[in-house]
Amino acid sequence: xxxxxxxxxxxxxxxxxxxxxxxxxxxxxxxxxxxxxxxxxxxxxxxxxxxxxxxxxxxxxxxxxxxxxxxxxxxxxxxxxxxxxxxxxxxxxxxxxxxxxxxxxxxxxxxxxxxxxxxxxxxxxxxxxxxxxxxxxxxxxxxxxxxxxxxxxxxxxxxxxxxxxxxxxxxxxxxxxxxxxxxxxxxxxxxxxxxxxxxxxxxxxxxxxxxxxxxxxxxxxxxxxxxxxxxxxxxxxxxxxxxxxxxxxxxxxxxxxxxxxxxxxxxxxxxxxxxxxxxxxxxxxxxxxxxxxxxxxxxxxxxxxxxxxxxxxxxxxxxxxxxxxxxxxxxxxxxxxxxxxxxxxxxxxxxxxxxxxxxxxxxxxxxxxxxxxxxxxxxxxxxxxxxxxxxxxxxxxxxxxxxxxxxxxxxxxxxxxxxxxxxxxxxxxxxxxxxxxxxxxxxxxxxxxxxxxxxxxxxxxxxxxxxxxxxxxxxxxxxxxxx
RNA sequence: CGAGGUGUGGCUCAGUUUGGUAGAGCGCUACGUUCGGGACGUAGAAGCCGCAGGUUCGAAUCCUGUCACCUCGACCA
Numbered sequence: 182x183x184x185x186x187x188x189x190x191x192x193x194x195x196x197x198x199x200x201x202x203x204x205x206x207x208x209x210x211x212x213x214x215x216x217x218x219x220x221x222x223x224x225x226x227x228x229x230x231x232x233x234x235x236x237x238x239x240x241x242x243x244x245x246x247x248x249x250x251x252x253x254x255x256x257x258x259x260x261x262x263x264x265x266x267x268x269x270x271x272x273x274x275x276x277x278x279x280x281x282x283x284x285x286x287x288x289x290x291x292x293x294x295x296x297x298x299x300x301x302x303x304x305x306x307x308x309x310x311x312x313x314x315x316x317x318x319x320x321x322x323x324x325x326x327x328x329x330x331x332x333x334x335x336x337x338x339x340x341x342x343x344x345x346x347x348x349x350x351x352x353x354x355x356x357x358x359x360x361x362x363x364x365x366x367x368x369x370x371x372x373x374x375x376x377x378x379x380x381x382x383x384x385x386x387x388x389x390x391x392x393x394x395x396x397x398x399x400x401x402x403x404x405x406x407x408x409x410x411x412x413x414x415x416x417x418x419x420x421x422x423x424x425x426x427x428x429x430x431x432x433x434x435x436x437x438x439x440x441x442x443x444x445x446x447x448x449x450x451x452x453x454x455x456x457x458x459x460x461x462x463x464x465x466x467x468x469x470x471x472x473x474x475x476x477x478x479x480x481x482x483x484x485x486x487x488x489x490x491x492x493x494x495x496x497x498x499x500x501x502x503x504x505x506x507x508x509x510x511x512x513x514x515x516x517x518x519x520x521x522x523x524x525x526x527x528x529x530x531x532x533x534x535x536x537x538x539x540x541x542x543x544x545x546x547x548x549x550x551x552x553x554x555x556x557x558x559x560x561x562x563x564x565x566x567x568x569x570x571x572x573x574x575x576x577x578x579x580x581x582x583x584x585x586x587x588x589x590x591x592x593x594x595x596x597x598x599x600x601x602x603x604x605x606x607x608x609x610x611x612x613x614x615x616x617x618x619x620x621x622x623x624x625x626x627x628x629x630x631x632x633x634x635x636x637x638x639x640x641x642x643x644x645x646x647x648x649x650x651x652x653x654x655x656x657x658x659x660x661x662x663x664x
Numbered sequence: 665c666g667a668g669g670u671g672u673g674g675c676u677c678a679g680u681u682u683g684g685u686a687g688a689g690c691g692c693u694a695c696g697u698u699c700g701g702g703a704c705g706u707a708g709a710a711g712c713c714g715c716a717g718g719u720u721c722g723a724a725u726c727c728u729g730u731c732a733c734c735u736c737g738a739c740c741a
Contacts, residue, residue: 190691190702191675191676191691192676192689192702195704200735201734201735202734202735203667205665205734216733218732220732251702251734272740275739276739276740297741326725326741328740328741330739330740331665331738331739331740332665332739333736337741338740338741342741379705410741411740411741413741414741446741447741448710448741449741450741451741481700482698482699482700483699484698484715485698485699512699514698514699514702514704515698515699515701516700516701516702517699517702517703518701518702518703519701519702520701520702521701521702522702533700535699535700536700537700545700602740643741663740
């Protein structure tokens, strides 16, 4: 049997000193991805993909509750189809990849590799929607899309990325708007409850909304380096697409009408968000709900009598409870090495069990996000672990992330205040009054380097003056540097 | 796509200024001793120095070209 264990892990770059390096380090060293020989694309490794699968499972459950069905559309879009909605094609044309040949023959009409699937869903709706009785249709698709990005970053921006895109069609504007809001709330709930990631709910400004949308709703999260991450978007399309694609239905009043549509999506970018919201200098910190392994059991001095047996007993007991648990009984690694390994990979709970514990009918339970270790009687072990995974850890991680966001959110009423706040406290969210004009939006960006992130739904409606032009307004919006 | 930077065993890098034929640490393989926070000893394997040309008796090192990656900007989930 192999017994050499002079195996060291590479240290992770300090997050405080060089955040960008820390990030690229961690996605590789925690074995989430590998860089691909296909430029700008990533190979998602089993550990990284398992996180995505957990996200998918939770979301599918939520989508079922809201009445959505999963479907699949083709990955190629004929150019003529993409061209139908003018704003949409203008927004996406600069970054689509084109298929021009089939085998050795040139195609009569080139095909774009889907950057998003609105147009395909529209074509489908045209075929199946004829009566108000056919509405609404509530669809979702899990797939990958391609956008030919110039600069790329694993999970945050790659040329091909995995996502879900929901597409719905409704009889009335009101129904569609309610759907847009409902799904934004689903996203917000998902982020806060399962990813322990606090988000700001709001709307994008006119200049920032999705190509072809009437309005774009969004959730924005603040990362550890003070940059903002758009974690999810939900769009209300009005009947613009329906008109462009000639989708009509006969309503109750026997008149032909255009239905109203929505779409909404989140991507593997969420994994980037998890890394940058919760990670620390020891590596990744995963929320229990999406962690591939929730509990790792490390036997100490496992060659001694009874240790492995006890470790396996604990394993079985947790397994029965439905916990994703594993025992690391590899003999070639020392316990200290294993501690570091699972810290790097962000496993939420570690249980240590050794001869001394067995003597005292106890074990050591360590929690990843705050580094705390506690001795727990084996009689209380199950309850303690369950409580940690379901309540204490998600809540603790959420509170910690929220505290960080509050610490890096600055209310400002002038350019000077903005620049001063950013300089003294580092990057973060800036809350500032805004009159609503695009001109002021641009000027803020020019003068301070931050751009509008979202117009939050939470407003106190107090009388204020626009941070740029000084006009009266009661609206405060969030600004920041974006990923 | 603009501006900078980096390419040397699996990883992190030294060596490049001043050309002389490949180094370190970690990892990897085998055996033994270990095991409560990244264990130790002994022995061993592994690199046509990103790629292509050129200069030279001789190139990781100098010249030209090219590709890839990273950071910062502009653009986007």
